[in-house]
Amino acid sequence: MRHDPSNSDLRKLIIGVEQKIPLSDGKYVTAINFDNAATTPVLYPVLREINHFAPWYSSVHRGGGYKSKVSSDIYEQGRAVVQSFVNSDKERDVVIFTKNTTEAINILSYVLSQQKTQQKVILSTFMEHAANDLPWRNKFKVDYVEVDRFGRLSIEDLEDKLIRYRGSVKLVSVTGASNVTGYLNPIYKIAALAHKYGAKILVDGAQMVPHTSVDMKSFDSLEHIDYLAFSAHKMYAPFGAGVLIGPKKDFMEGNPFVQGGGAIDLVTHKRVEWDEPAGKDEAGTPNAMGVVALTTAIKTLQSVGMDYIYQIEKSLYDYAISHMKNIPGIKFYSDPYRDDTISVIPFNLEGVYHHLLPTILSDEAGIAVRNGFFCTHPYCERLLGLSEEDINHYFEDEDEMFPGMVRISFGLYNNYKEIDKFISILRIIAENKEYYISKYSKNLSSNQTMKEAGLCNHMFNHGC
Numbered sequence: 001m002r003h004d005p006s007n008s009d010l011r012k013l014i015i016g017v018e019q020k021i022p023l024s025d026g027k028y029v030t031a032i033n034f035d036n037a038a039t040t041p042v043l044y045p046v047l048r049e050i051n052h053f054a055p056w057y058s059s060v061h062r063g064g065g066y067k068s069k070v071s072s073d074i075y076e077q078g079r080a081v082v083q084s085f086v087n088s089d090k091e092r093d094v095v096i097f098t099k100n101t102t103e104a105i106n107i108l109s110y111v112l113s114q115q116k117t118q119q120k121v122i123l124s125t126f127m128e129h130a131a132n133d134l135p136w137r138n139k140f141k142v143d144y145v146e147v148d149r150f151g152r153l154s155i156e157d158l159e160d161k162l163i164r165y166r167g168s169v170k171l172v173s174v175t176g177a178s179n180v181t182g183y184l185n186p187i188y189k190i191a192a193l194a195h196k197y198g199a200k201i202l203v204d205g206a207q208m209v210p211h212t213s214v215d216m217k218s219f220d221s222l223e224h225i226d227y228l229a230f231s232a233h234k235m236y237a238p239f240g241a242g243v244l245i246g247p248k249k250d251f252m253e254g255n256p257f258v259q260g261g262g263a264i265d266l267v268t269h270k271r272v273e274w275d276e277p278a279g280k281d282e283a284g285t286p287n288a289m290g291v292v293a294l295t296t297a298i299k300t301l302q303s304v305g306m307d308y309i310y311q312i313e314k315s316l317y318d319y320a321i322s323h324m325k326n327i328p329g330i331k332f333y334s335d336p337y338r339d340d341t342i343s344v345i346p347f348n349l350e351g352v353y354h355h356l357l358p359t360i361l362s363d364e365a366g367i368a369v370r371n372g373f374f375c376t377h378p379y380c381e382r383l384l385g386l387s388e389e390d391i392n393h394y395f396e397d398e399d400e401m402f403p404g405m406v407r408i409s410f411g412l413y414n415n416y417k418e419i420d421k422f423i424s425i426l427r428i429i430a431e432n433k434e435y436y437i438s439k440y441s442k443n444l445s446s447n448q449t450m451k452e453a454g455l456c457n458h459m460f461n462h463g464c
């Protein structure tokens with residue numbers, strides 16, 4: 001039986017779900033946020049804990065004062081909370097607090113690039129966010145595991161490439177869940193394959209960790225996840241914290257990515273003795289508030305239950321798909337009927353430029369969605385069927401309107417009622433395209449005509 005989240009108490013956990021916002025006609029409606037894959041709103045328990053901690057807040061690791069010790073203790077204890085959340089090894093792993101996933105992967109790429117090994121290949125994939133592609137490029141030979149015609153990762157191609165590179169793959173660097181299509185990758189199967197061929201695995205957990213349970217598994221297991229990165233702001237905890245987890249010994253050697261105070265043991269003008277990890281990789285004043293927010297969010301999500309969260313969000317996904325598919329002109333860019341997914345849906349409404357639809361949805365119904373390539377350009381280019389020639393054209397002609405998609409993504413607090421409103425306005429737009437294109441095309445820049453906004457053939461050819 002399908003779980004009905006409409007009456008869920010979970011909404012009460014979230015700040016701002018009843019916030020009124022203005023429409024283009026001046027009326028106010030309750031804001032609907034379907035852009036949770038970008039960032040999530042704030043949990044009440046997180047803000048309460050921030051307030052609770054604020055009188056005790058002081059410099060971490062620096063002062064001898066009482067509050068400084070309290071702040072340092074809370075910050076350090078945060079590592080254990082993170083470890084038990086993802087079942088990382090308390091003896092052998094280190095939890096490094098970062099700004100976000102992007103910084104975490106940059107740190108890892110810098111650290112691994114200093115290791116003296118013959119393994120110089122990183123196997124990334126076609127579905128990676130720029131955060132898990134660009135940091136590898138200038139330090140390693142990077143190759144990309146293929147996706148099939150629905151955009152799903154090809155495990156066969158992964159194994160082929162692992163065989164072809166014959167022991168020189170250092171790392172398989174893969175997203176746990178796609179921020180474009182929502183597909184959940186089989187990370188344990190991928191880990192087992194990587195280990196079978198002598199490589200390690202990094203899971204970019206930015207989209208996975210907030211939506212389903214993740215287990216790094218023991219070091220003895222073939223399915224062990226060697227490195228994991230994720231961001232607090234995607235799990236209802238702003239304040240700028242992120243996480244990188246990996247074997248402590250890997251961070252002992254070499255120089256840290258960010259260098260400065262806090263990362264050092266002893267320094268002269270000739271010599272630097274680095275601190276031990278994690279301190280070594282956390283130069284500068286640590287983000288105590290961010291860690292309080294993150295650990296409170298983790299405890300709150302654990303008390304709700306990660307499996308329960310997955311189930312709720314999957315119900316929302318199924319519900320949205322079952323209604324969207326009946327709207328004329330909707331084109332999906334992923335297999336809508338898959339099972340293993342977080343609740344992310346990429347689509348276009350035929351005849352309405354992807355850049356225009358979010359404005360219409362916001363100004364007409366107070367619904368927030370996102371459009372474009374979602375910092376995942378090669379994957380979106382592939383899903384839209386763009387050739388290299390097409391892309392070069394966009395590189396060269398700045399006035400050319402970029403193709404793209406619209407994305408909706410749900411959080412644990414969204415409900416069927418909100419989806420009903422979305423479906424209803426989407427249907428109205430689909431049935432009155434000319435009217436809405438004409439009304440909103442003025443929002444595009446002056447050299448972008450109404451024809452381009454709605455009816456550009458070039459866009460259609462590429463799945464707009």
Ligand code: PLP
Pocket residue numbers: 037038100101102103129131132175177178179204206207231233
């Ligand atoms: N990886 C994935 C899959 C993402 O979706 C994102 C952000 O959208 C990132 C990495 C980067 O996360 P952050 O911006 O928090 O560093």
